[in-house]
Amino acid sequence: MKTRDEVLVGLIVTAAIIVTVLGSLWLARGGLSKGYPLYAKFPWGAGLKQGQPVLLVGVNVGYVDQVDLHQDGTLVTMLRIQKNYKVPITSKAAVVPNGIFGDQAVALTPSRPDPRAFKPDDTIPTGPSTPGIAQLTSKADSIATSVNAVTSALQHEMVAAGGIRDLRNAINSTNRLVSEFAAVAEEQSRQLSATLTSLRRATGAIDPAKVDSTVKNLRTASANMSEMSAQLKETSGKLDVIIAKVDSGNGSAAKLLNDPGAYNDVRKLLQRMDSLVADIKKNPKRYINVRLF
Amino acid sequence: MIGDPLSPFRKVGDWSYFLRDIGRAFRDPKTYVPETIRQMRNIGVDSLPLAAIVAGFIGAVTAFQTRYQLFGGVQLSVVGLISRQSIILELGPLLTGLVLTGRVGARITAEIGTMRVTEQIDALETLAYDPVAYLVVPRLIAALLMLPVLTILADAIGVGTAMFTAVTATDVTTADFTAGLRLSFTPFQIVYSIIKATIFGGAIAFFCSYEGYTANVGAEGVGRSTAQAVVVTSVAILVFDALIALLLAPYLQA
Numbered sequence: 001m002k003t004r005d006e007v008l009v010g011l012i013v014t015a016a017i018i019v020t021v022l023g024s025l026w027l028a029r030g031g032l033s034k035g036y037p038l039y040a041k042f043p044w045g046a047g048l049k050q051g052q053p054v055l056l057v058g059v060n061v062g063y064v065d066q067v068d069l070h071q072d073g074t075l076v077t078m079l080r081i082q083k084n085y086k087v088p089i090t091s092k093a094a095v096v097p098n099g100i101f102g103d104q105a106v107a108l109t110p111s112r113p114d115p116r117a118f119k120p121d122d123t124i125p126t127g128p129s130t131p132g133i134a135q136l137t138s139k140a141d142s143i144a145t146s147v148n149a150v151t152s153a154l155q156h157e158m159v160a161a162g163g164i165r166d167l168r169n170a171i172n173s174t175n176r177l178v179s180e181f182a183a184v185a186e187e188q189s190r191q192l193s194a195t196l197t198s199l200r201r202a203t204g205a206i207d208p209a210k211v212d213s214t215v216k217n218l219r220t221a222s223a224n225m226s227e228m229s230a231q232l233k234e235t236s237g238k239l240d241v242i243i244a245k246v247d248s249g250n251g252s253a254a255k256l257l258n259d260p261g262a263y264n265d266v267r268k269l270l271q272r273m274d275s276l277v278a279d280i281k282k283n284p285k286r287y288i289n290v291r292l293f
Numbered sequence: 294m295i296g297d298p299l300s301p302f303r304k305v306g307d308w309s310y311f312l313r314d315i316g317r318a319f320r321d322p323k324t325y326v327p328e329t330i331r332q333m334r335n336i337g338v339d340s341l342p343l344a345a346i347v348a349g350f351i352g353a354v355t356a357f358q359t360r361y362q363l364f365g366g367v368q369l370s371v372v373g374l375i376s377r378q379s380i381i382l383e384l385g386p387l388l389t390g391l392v393l394t395g396r397v398g399a400r401i402t403a404e405i406g407t408m409r410v411t412e413q414i415d416a417l418e419t420l421a422y423d424p425v426a427y428l429v430v431p432r433l434i435a436a437l438l439m440l441p442v443l444t445i446l447a448d449a450i451g452v453g454t455a456m457f458t459a460v461t462a463t464d465v466t467t468a469d470f471t472a473g474l475r476l477s478f479t480p481f482q483i484v485y486s487i488i489k490a491t492i493f494g495g496a497i498a499f500f501c502s503y504e505g506y507t508a509n510v511g512a513e514g515v516g517r518s519t520a521q522a523v524v525v526t527s528v529a530i531l532v533f534d535a536l537i538a539l540l541l542a543p544y545l546q547a
Contacts, residue, residue: 005334009439012338016442019449020483027377027478051477060468063475098368103476 035062035082036120040093040106041074047104048095054079055096056108061085064106079106079124086117092127311425311503315433318426328431336397336432337439343396344389344443345450351384352376352451353458356470360463369465373473376455381486382545385448386440387534390493393440394526398501401432402522405505406515414506429506433498440494441487448486482545489537493530500526 028051042048054062065080081087088110098105108124118124157163246254256262280287297303318325359375405428408414417424452474459465504522508514 005330005338008338009330009333012341012446013438013442016445020445020487023445023449023452024480024483027475028480049477050479051475053472053476060472103368 035080037065038079038081038087038118039121039123040077040079040126041123042077042093042095042126044069044073044075046075046095048075048077048106049104052103052105053098054081054106054108056085056087056091057110058107059085061087061108077106087124088112088114089116089118090114091118091124093124094127307507308499308503311506312499314425315429315499318423318430321423321426324423324426325430325434328427329434332431332435333439335400336393336435337442340393340396340439340443341446343392344447347388347392348380348385348447348451349454351388352380352454355379355384355451356455356459356465357462360459360465369469370473370476372459372463372465373456373470374476375473376459376470377452377474377478378482380451380455381448381482383534385451386444386486386489386493387530389444389447389490390440390497390530391527393436393443393494394497394501394523394530397436398497398526399519399523401498401501402505402508402519403515405429405502406508406518409506409508410510410512410515425506429498429502432502433495436494436498437491438494440497441490444486444490445483448483479545485537485541485545488541489534492533492537496529496533497526500529 048064048067050064050067052064053060054064062079062081062085064077066078068076068078070076079093087108090112091108091110094107094109095104096107097103109127158167245251246257249255249258356372356376359372359379360369363369363371405414408428414424414428417427456467456470456474459470460467501522504518504525505515508518
């Protein structure tokens with residue numbers, strides 16, 4: 001009987017010890033397999049604690065094993081990664097929110113697939129962390145404060161300072177202006193209609209036959225003008241030839257125009273004629289002797 | 294009893310004398326060691342089915358209620374986290390202690406009280422046996438050792454049934470529940486549960502043995518002592534529970 005008691009007690013105590021050890025291992029590490037450690041340095045206040053999941057592109061591949069506070073402003077975090085997962089060397093670690101209660105997870109995100117992987121005890125570079133609920137709440141707070149200020153200013157300007165009244169007056173003035181514009185536009189429209197009617201009437205009064213004959217006359221006149229222009233051109237050509245001849249000094253006219261001797265002769269002749277005329281005037285009887293009987 | 298303002302101090306003084314006697318009795322291992330295994334069987338092995346049933350149902354109810362108190366948008370891993378923390382830190386040790394107060398504590402008081410009223414204790418003294426070493430110390434050692442064992446098993450069963458219930462009866466997946474179970478877990482949480490269970494075991498054995506050892510003459514005296522032992526031990530367990538939480542809970546955070 002006593003031996004049986006000892007066996008039973010031994011069994012239950014052993015069972016409790018096994019449950020304690022295996023249960024703790026399972027809860028703390030996810031099993032007997034310890035995995036390999038990787039490190040990441042996050043700034044203070046990242047909200048990390050032991051047991052938080054480590055996600056490789058969204059897949060749970062391990063957990064946060066240890067968080068050490070360093071005085072240089074960093075939290076050196078040991079990530080325990082399951083042995084069957086390799087973290088590509090292009091990965092960056094970031095703290096991301098996990099759920100809506102401010103819990104965090106460490107997200108490992110490779111920039112591209114890479115067969116090379118981090119080795120145990122390597123340090124993963126950190127990327128920008130996604131804002132958590134706390135940061136979003138503080139941002140929302142600051143936005144709410146700004147909105148409040150804007151609302152107060154609006155309240156002050158629009159209500160207290162009479163902005164709404166001014167706005168209403170402006171709207172009324174605009175309405176009046178629009179009515180006046182409408183009246184003017186209606187008057188203009190009416191006048192335009194009348195003008196168009198008159199124009200239509202005038203257009204109807206024009207005789208197409210007369211227009212045709214006028215056009216024909218114009219055409220004829222144009223042809224005559226063209227002919228006259230040709231004749232003028234021909235005449236001008238002939239004149240050019242004459243002038244050229246005069247310029248060259250050949251012919252009577254040219255010589256008359258170009259010979260200074262002839263000019264002098266003419267001058268002398270004119271002088272003699274002048275003196276003759278003067279003498280005639282002086283002594284008409286020498287030249288004119290009129291006898292009637 | 295009522296109206297005597299010194300009675301609480303008298304009681305505390307009696308407990309102190311009894312504790313002193315227990316301390317003296319530890320110097321006589323030949324008397325208590327052979328009996329200890331038998332008491333471990335009585336207190337530990339025989340109580341396992343009851344502790345397991347209680348823990349199983351408590352685990353299931355905890356998971357189920359936790360799931361349906363979450364509002365939309367809360368990640369379901371919270372069910373695992375709350376179930377683990379509730380069962381390991383509080384419900385496992387506390388309910389095991391209270392259940393064993395009824396099952397084991399009452400039995401200890403009745404056994405020792407009957408021996409007192411039938412003058413078997415006096416006979417032991419006549420035979421130069423230390424009655425405390427023979428009757429109280431084995432029960433105390435057995436309770437101190439077996440309560441943690443039962444509590445660890447109750448914790449495991451409670452968490453297991455919580456996981457089973459959450460996964461089968463609600464929309465919580467195994468991955469969700471497991472993620473919550475592992476979140477912020479530290480081995481100290483198990484140690485905390487063991488510390489509670491050890492102190493509860495000591496309280497059960499000590500107060501129930503004391504009430505039996507000081508039982509009044511007659512069957513009625515034994516009955517009264519048994520009832521009082523259950524009440525005092527239950528209250529003592531609750532007080533110790535609060536004190537341990539007050540002292541050790543700050544160290545629980547991961």
